[in-house]
Amino acid sequence: MNPSNLAQNMYQKTAAQTASPEKLLLMLYDGAIKHTKAALKGLHDCRNEDAHVHLLKVQEILEELIISLNMDYEISKHLRSLYEYFISKLVEANVSKDTAGVELVLDFLSELRETWAQAAQQVARVARYGG
Numbered sequence: 001m002n003p004s005n006l007a008q009n010m011y012q013k014t015a016a017q018t019a020s021p022e023k024l025l026l027m028l029y030d031g032a033i034k035h036t037k038a039a040l041k042g043l044h045d046c047r048n049e050d051a052h053v054h055l056l057k058v059q060e061i062l063e064e065l066i067i068s069l070n071m072d073y074e075i076s077k078h079l080r081s082l083y084e085y086f087i088s089k090l091v092e093a094n095v096s097k098d099t100a101g102v103e104l105v106l107d108f109l110s111e112l113r114e115t116w117a118q119a120a121q122q123v124a125r126v127a128r129y130g131g
Contacts, residue, residue, distance in 0.1 A: 010078075014114065020063045022116075022119075022123060022124075023120070024091055024121035025065075025068075025120075026116060026117055026120065028061055028064060028065055028068075029112065029113035030063050030102065030113070031057075031111060032058050032061040032065075032109050033106065033109050033110060033113060035054040035055075035057040035058045035061070036054070036058050036102060036105060036109060037053035038050070038054040038104055039051045039058065039090075039093075040053075040099055040102050040103065040106065042054060043097060043098075043099050045098065045101065048097060050095070052094055054056045054104070055090050055091075055093065055094045056094075057077070058086075058090055058105070059087050059090055059091070061082045061089050062086055062090075063083075063087070065079075065083050066080050066083050066084070066117070082108070084107045086108065088103065089101035089102070089104060089105050090105060099121065100119065
């Protein structure tokens with residue numbers, strides 16, 4: 001590993017270890033979106049091995065999101081079903097090399113990320129100003 005990659009990996013590890021839960025959630029979504037876009041590029045460019053690697057990374061992130069859910073809340077059950085659906089679409093896309101499922105997942109991930117970002121801002125505002 002070159003020194004630049006090592007420094008970046010150390011920075012990312014430190015950022016993840018010190019992040020608030022809201023920030024960590026957004027970091028996971030950002031990673032999933034980044035790898036989904038890279039997988040799409042790989043599929044479009046007929047670089048199936050690259051696409052495969054990125055699709056697996058997105059699946060790992062989605063599995064991490066599932067593990068992090070607090071199942072005491074009804075919304076968590078719905079999110080788990082949605083994340084599991086995303087994983088199945090990515091697996092199908094990886095086998096068929098079809099971009100439609102990947103594009104669908106990317107659209108949903110982008111919307112969910114935006115929704116969580118807005119929620120995090122509202123939580124921060126309430127914490128700062130008390131309502």
